[in-house]
Amino acid sequence: MADLFFSYPRADAERVRPLVEELRRLGLSVWFDEHEIGDSDAITRSIVEGLGQARMLVAWYSRAYTRSRPCQWELTAAYLAAQHEGGDLSRRILVVNPEQGGDHIQPVELRDRLYLEGGTDAVADLAGRIARRLDRAATWIGDIRPLQAPSWLAGQRRIGSNRFVGRVPDLWSVHSGLTAAAVTVITGARPGGDLVQVQGMGGIGKSMLAEEYALRFGAAYPGGIVWLSAARTGAVAADGREAEAEGSAGRHLFQLARSFGLPVQGMEPSAVAAQVGRHLEALGKPYLWIVDDLPSDANAAVLAHWTAPSTNGRTLVTTRGTRLDGCGTIHRLDVLTTEDAFRLLTSRQPPRNEAERTMAAEIVTELGRHALAVDVAGAALRAMSYAEFLKELRNPGADALALMEELAGELPNGHHPGIAVTLLQSIGRLRPEGVLVLQLASLLASDPIPTKYIADVLAEHAGDEAAGRRIALLEIQAAEAEALVDRLGPEEVTVHILTARTMRQHAAASEDLRAAAVRVMNRVMPRAADIREHATLEPLIGHVRTLTESVEDEETAMLLSWLGRYEDERGAYGPAIAVRQRQLDAVRHLYGEEHPNTLVSMGNLASTLWKQGDLAGARVLEEQVLAVRRRVFGEEHPQTLTSMNNVAETLSSQGDLAGARELQEQVLVVRRRVLGEEHPNTQALQIGLDFVTSRAR
Template identity: 35%
Template structure:
């Protein structure tokens, strides 16, 4: 009888397909007889399958015509590739039939329940291993009669293609093995699974380089795509090998790009904001799979959490080589491929001749130790016309030469397997046997960072290095990449606007090992440096740096500041670009590296060294370390005055920066005097219509405004905006800065035009800098202040979630937010820091109604505590008022508790103050998750602040 009303298979069917190892032949015969005695029709292969034979089509047909599979699970069972194939196939077909695997039963013989792999086999209760064969057969018959209908495994529907976003990965080499790990992923990501670590369910595939982590993640997604009707999201290209600790800024940028691209696809181009993606997923309320491929090392909790599925109905699967990720998820560790799977992968392109089967097995299992990438590379070698055979290759790899031994030492700890020197020899052989176009392209790739690379960039660099015609160089790159792909050395991936290429880090390391002192490699580096620098220069006039974010890791890789002026200039421009992109931590790292190189090669007082120190000091100022910054600025100005004279443009810029330092330290009179000096000197030297001259005049206006002369400031700002508009146009960051300053004066004077002015500044910065850039958020803050202060929380939350919660801009926004909620307390005034790209201060404005609100305020974060104390006091007042009015457990009260925790952490970022803040934020986060749900924006804000404080304590 068909329990589901499905027409039975007209061909003869079996109740049981008995799967067993040939070593358990006698017991299998007894079990078959006992099952037949229960009235069950049983298929058992009586011929056996020997090594190097393929699965018989007749065996596959018998399995397809069986209602169930019974696995005689002994210690020998999982060692047999044929048993593994039968079990894996039956599990997949059973799951597609019923959404569970109760058609697949394990009869234990000499193993414990804990030894059953996959764990789904232990879900069905069967007699103990000590039970008689007859009792076991009766239990099987009862189970089949009660739990399994008349359909057969072959009735299972075919796998349904998933909806991949932003794109489905390119086809990889044939997938082999990993059946147990695949079902382990299935177990971890099945709803109802209880994670060993608190929080969201995350499966983490762990393995060293070349272990096939990505291939397994993609295979899981394809096998179980129908479980994820909400889509399969594949985030990749995070550059886990950019440096020892990963490049957080680069990872955040790649994440942002891909989320925006995904959102545009889901909303048909109407939206690209990350919050729109989260809203879409929550409204759809469908399960989805979220794959994060190649997680970098030492991401920290903030970045780790940001990379997880954004809503509760998503399941996250991470691939990484770093154990640090295991503490936040369920680790699934990959080891070498099983022997038969390794042989199958190695011989996938060319079956071994009759006399080479043993050599192929020895090569796959003994020499290469089941290392998937090495096996794939050998398969690529075997596909070539000049392949001499598996025996010859095995003999070569069995005795690796000195170069392979040296490479193995260099790759120590990154290559799995019993014979790392043989794996190293395979890498060397694969690269050395490439035809010239592929070898040349890979040699160029190895000069760049281990990050996604656009094909046009490679074409441009080769053209610059060799002066090749455009059509020829494009054909060369395309052909070279295609051959490298066929040999398993590179992989195409989808970018958000154009195709990208990735080369595995082991291949990059091998190429660099081979070509360490190669003259052509040096030409490629010079060409790459020239092209990437020119791209930055072309983007600088209108600050279109956002278009070059993908280039910056490559520029940092090729620039060698100790080698020459061009390298130093390029790295300096990269630092400026990072500032404009709002990545101040990366900017400071770049400037510090460059400053150290300049001091070592040029000396402390060299103009180039001092120019770099200008950028470093300005970036320190932007990060809120004003006292340290002004001390450095004063030394820089004195040195430049000695070396270049007091009226040199570089010296004037240094003096301008000192003035900004005084403004940041709330010394407007001193700042105004210095700004006026710089303005007059620049007017004589550069003319009144020069952009730098106008910046000085605008900054002088800011200083006199803070000194209590708002009318003069208003007049000066009107002049600066009008002239900057004529000089640079409306769609320019300097024009927008002048317009923002004018808006501050309009607002101070009570003019209604201020609202429209700030709206225009905000719209322009969104176009030029993006919606989450610090300056854009400052403009949004000004709009909120003059139109609807209730919107300040949105700006504050965005700053916290997108940037460092310790950033002075975040403190200023929190001050404004609390000033609106508790206007009865006095407000603190404060300036903003400079932007080092032009040595200029960012726009600011004076206090304005409602009482306590500031336009773009900022206070010295290290040297002065009064501003932070004021924020801390306001936070407590707001929280206590909500406790009285709403109660301690109300969600709005818990949100105010987040403000208290944040202000506490900012008040004193060491010792007991941080510990107290952590306790406060832990309570607030738990309460908001319960009151609002784990994915509510307020709960995410609390989690972000708690994790940030926790990181401060750990650090």
């Protein structure tokens, strides 16, 4: 336990150590960690073990403090605890400002309060003033509210990035918008609490900001965090956007409902949303509902399907669009500040002299301080000098100019060539196998990609399992080193949509690679038949949907069939019907109307229609299948008998007991003759006939 938790940037260690020693001489216990803190898990441990067992946080708020990710996390945790406790923030947070002026201090509430000047005061005097501000009767900060990492209710747990820089005012602005007492949401949507839209061009860092906010401010949401991807891969007509949004959001909600153990099998999306909303409302705690990459053409009706389904939810949306300016609080994310862009660029390869510092500043300017481009450039500088990079940046080739045109509107004005050069340069430095990793990503959804799936596809493509897995391991690392791939823990990676677009336009995947991707999915997707295996499939389902957007071959048609089975088994009958209708259309085109595969697809669609309650629709399909099988196979073929029994069951459900009985008696006669009285199929049919007969009496 400690009286004070001393939060300071490591760059100021020598300046603050005498102050800490003086505080201890005055009899105060001080938590003072001199070890470098790296990833988010380490920061969280420091907060729980150190800050949680202290009465007050003392923030040495130099300008370097603004740039220190651990410091900002520590300050945020103390701020949220003090806010939850109520009363004066200064009881829990004391800012010591060693700079001239306080414009660098965030949030502004701390700036507005009187902070202690740390630049000119003598150490003994400053320590005495800090000691007098301490409330020794205060409880430990960790007793006010839990400080541990947030719980993730849905979606992949985000781990943050050590390459996240700056954005301190943006983070506090987002928090203010989400926790405001009242925010008008002009959507006509169901209640969704407060709403903030983070708007900005592609690659500027919207998703990373949302991720950092969830991790840094997670303690404000004891109900948990939901992360949903609204990204769309294909084009959707204007009149189909709302239906597409309902289907996409509905799939996420259905998965969330099942993780909560809610009985939603066969429900329409609106009913599932209501169930999830009631469950979350019953938590009685605020939760954070993040919707990443809402399509730029989304309207208010589309947004309504994505907002949090209960009033205790706070919705944070990232989008490239600006059409929804009347909905909630708008936070427009700009390019990085010059200082932060320079820091990101030089973090891997610091300039060795003033000449390189000048060139680094020029590179930042050429790239328009665009976050993704600066990050990729920083990775590139480990392989080439600042002078070499700057020269190539200023002399774009034909490919870069073409890419510049394609990405116009998504990049900072006047900086398109430099960003295009940077992306193409980094891709060009990869070996052919590394390019394969990015080409595979360009075939898939923008969701996280399991590294095992990448390895399996490359092994399939190479025809050598051991070689494929070795290639995957090495080339994922190579692409990560170029900042073209980001890791989400040891088992998943992500590829930014701009990188994927660049691959599709300038290094498109071969048909062989796509075929390998589909074949590997077809080896995994039979698990869809067993709902107990669905959790293992969930990381792949978004990619299955993308791979089956266009069906031109038998393997893809089979994969689409398995997707229909997945939806059917989990009771999502609306999506299952849509998928199975598409699959039926595809196999009709591939095989013809009377091919056995077409008849199986018709039967699958009829089965799902029957489960949903559309008995008339199911009967039409079943009778069509029966007519073909009678003509092609004959009256006594097993497949014909199965079709007769399917029609009979539907007739029975519709109340046509006489029609059902007639068909079942015909089937029973054949089965008795062919299989015998004691065969299980014969006995099962007899039981069914007896049941229909008893209902008819």
